[in-house]
Amino acid sequence: MSGLLVLAALLPFAVGQLVGTNQAENHPTMTWQKCTGTGGNSCTTQSASVVIDANWRWLHQGASGFTNCYTGNTWDASICPDGKTCAANCALDGADYSGTYGISTSGNALTMKFVTVSQQPNIGSRVYLMAPGSQTAYQTFQFANQEFRFDVDVSQLPCGLNGALYFSQMDADGGVAKSNGANKAGAKYGTGYCDAQCPRDIKFINGVANSAGWQASPNDTNAGTGTMGTCCPEMDVWEANSVSAAFTPHPCTTQGQSTCTGTSCSQPNSTQGTCDQAGCDFNSYRMGNTAFYGPGKTVNTQQKFTEPGSLLSPFLSPFPSNHGGSVVTQFIGNPINQIKRFYVQNGKVISNSNSTISGVSGNSITDSFCAAQKTAFGDSNTFSQKGGLAGISKSASAGMVLVMSIWDDHAANMLWLDAPYPPNKSASSPGVTRGTCSPSSGAPKDVESNNANAQVTYSNIKFGPIGSTFAQGSAQ
Ligand SMILES: *[C@@H]1O[C@H](CO)[C@@H](O)[C@H](O)[C@H]1NC(C)=O
Ligand SMILES: *[C@@H]1O[C@H](CO)[C@@H](O)[C@H](O)[C@H]1NC(C)=O
Ligand SMILES: *[C@@H]1O[C@H](CO)[C@@H](O)[C@H](O)[C@H]1NC(C)=O
Numbered sequence: 001m002s003g004l005l006v007l008a009a010l011l012p013f014a015v016g017q018l019v020g021t022n023q024a025e026n027h028p029t030m031t032w033q034k035c036t037g038t039g040g041n042s043c044t045t046q047s048a049s050v051v052i053d054a055n056w057r058w059l060h061q062g063a064s065g066f067t068n069c070y071t072g073n074t075w076d077a078s079i080c081p082d083g084k085t086c087a088a089n090c091a092l093d094g095a096d097y098s099g100t101y102g103i104s105t106s107g108n109a110l111t112m113k114f115v116t117v118s119q120q121p122n123i124g125s126r127v128y129l130m131a132p133g134s135q136t137a138y139q140t141f142q143f144a145n146q147e148f149r150f151d152v153d154v155s156q157l158p159c160g161l162n163g164a165l166y167f168s169q170m171d172a173d174g175g176v177a178k179s180n181g182a183n184k185a186g187a188k189y190g191t192g193y194c195d196a197q198c199p200r201d202i203k204f205i206n207g208v209a210n211s212a213g214w215q216a217s218p219n220d221t222n223a224g225t226g227t228m229g230t231c232c233p234e235m236d237v238w239e240a241n242s243v244s245a246a247f248t249p250h251p252c253t254t255q256g257q258s259t260c261t262g263t264s265c266s267q268p269n270s271t272q273g274t275c276d277q278a279g280c281d282f283n284s285y286r287m288g289n290t291a292f293y294g295p296g297k298t299v300n301t302q303q304k305f306t307e308p309g310s311l312l313s314p315f316l317s318p319f320p321s322n323h324g325g326s327v328v329t330q331f332i333g334n335p336i337n338q339i340k341r342f343y344v345q346n347g348k349v350i351s352n353s354n355s356t357i358s359g360v361s362g363n364s365i366t367d368s369f370c371a372a373q374k375t376a377f378g379d380s381n382t383f384s385q386k387g388g389l390a391g392i393s394k395s396a397s398a399g400m401v402l403v404m405s406i407w408d409d410h411a412a413n414m415l416w417l418d419a420p421y422p423p424n425k426s427a428s429s430p431g432v433t434r435g436t437c438s439p440s441s442g443a444p445k446d447v448e449s450n451n452a453n454a455q456v457t458y459s460n461i462k463f464g465p466i467g468s469t470f471a472q473g474s475a476q
């Protein structure tokens with residue numbers, strides 16, 4: 001028996017999650033800027049690209065085969081009798097970014113469409129920024145004591161949709177090294193996703209298919225959950241639609257990616273699980289200022305305009321375009337002790353709104369803001385229990401991958417972002433109402449049919465030391 005095992009180990013057959021060869025993989029190119037100095041005018045352009053996550057890709061038997069390993073929300077049990085065999089048998093293929101997934105880039109801009117109909121409808125997508133010039137490694141951002149700026153157009157994101165830009169502490173190689181040779185696809189094919197919800201809908205984790213114990217979702221024809229989940233710290237720089245926006249750190253007790261199993265993966269409960277699922281969110285509406293963010297409000301999410309100065313200054317935007325404005329996030333201190341937000345619109349820097357909730361002060365995230373907010377809203381402080389800002393700061397220093405996505409929410413109809421939530425609490429209780437969307441909005445079947453044309457554009461990303469990406473002026 002042991003002789004057979006040794007022999008088997010020496011045979012040169014493919015041992016893992018393969019690369020499909022039916023469609024060439026060409027990452028859409030996208031530039032961004034690294035800044036130094038002050039005010040956003042000493043920035044150098046980085047030529048990079050984005051890659052779509054492996055979960056969206058065609059997964060078929062053998063490198064050049066045409067038999068699906070996974071169809072709809074179900075694995076083929078004969079090709080995938082167990083996770084290892086499945087990975088050895090199945091290949092992730094290249095992506096037709098615009099035709100199949102509605103993803104396109106131009107200069108420094110990335111546009112992601114919600115519903116794209118080719119042979120089959122595609123719903124939403126998730127991409128990662130690659131390192132400049134690399135086909136095999138994600139860009140990692142070390143953002144302690146740094147500032148991140150981007151422009152976003154959310155005007156075509158109604159209730160129930162979420163255009164998200166965030167950092168996840170994924171492995172830069174997509175989990176190849178951890179897979180002991182089983183993951184042949186790697187970052188080039190968008191593998192290795194993890195986040196603080198410890199998602200169990202990921203099809204491969206470290207080179208093993210999540211096919212064992214897979215349960216097809218009862219309400220999502222494209223998704224299901226396996227026995228494994230994949231956890232890592234997450235910094236949500238931006239989760240938003242045209243109605244509401246939030247920024248939210250989610251620390252975990254484990255640094256980097258870790259694999260979990262079953263219900264121990266993610267528990268809303270404070271004492272269980274690896275990560276802070278709820279996070280410590282700053283949503284201006286939820287924090288009491290209902291006139292700050294939204295259509296026609298202080299930060300006007302319907303307004304399209306050319307970035308101030310972009311026609312005058314070639315430094316600010318070489319591609320003047322219509323968009324909703326700039327979002328600046330400062331990660332102050334090393335270790336990080338405060339996360340601040342500014343908006344730039346119509347030539348004006350707009351400070352984040354102050355909390356008007358009794359017992360909670362400030363317009364930024366600090367450990368004390370989070371503790372006060374959790375108390376005021378009657379939530380348990382899982383943020384502090386899973387490591388608080390110090391925890392996120394460790395991940396930020398190690399480097400995190402930039403994720404951009406557009407999605408709808410089969411678990412909670414995005415009500416936690418833009419409507420009263422949870423549904424069984426009074427909408428007037430502190431912390432329950434997060435935006436003007438109806439409690440009955442956001443059901444995926446509704447948004448997918450009524451808002452198929454929804455889309456988001458992210459552009460003009462700038463990163464560097466505090467003060468390097470914009471002129472803050474007297475804004476606080
Ligand atoms: C969550 O954990 C606490 C102990 O910290 C326990 O009292 C409570 O029953 C748990 N709730 C759930 C829903 O498991
Ligand atoms: C927010 O609060 C700070 C400190 O109290 C104050 O200086 C600032 O003016 C307030 N901002 C707004 C927009 O009211
Ligand atoms: C969809 O199904 C999941 C289980 O996979 C469940 O957690 C969720 O609540 C359901 N969503 C809705 C809106 O019914």
Ligand SMILES: *[C@@H]1O[C@H](CO)[C@@H](O)[C@H](O)[C@H]1NC(C)=O
Pocket residue numbers: 422424425
């Ligand atoms: C609200 O729903 C949650 C989850 O379904 C449940 O744990 C909680 O006890 C409910 N609260 C009330 C006040 O009914």
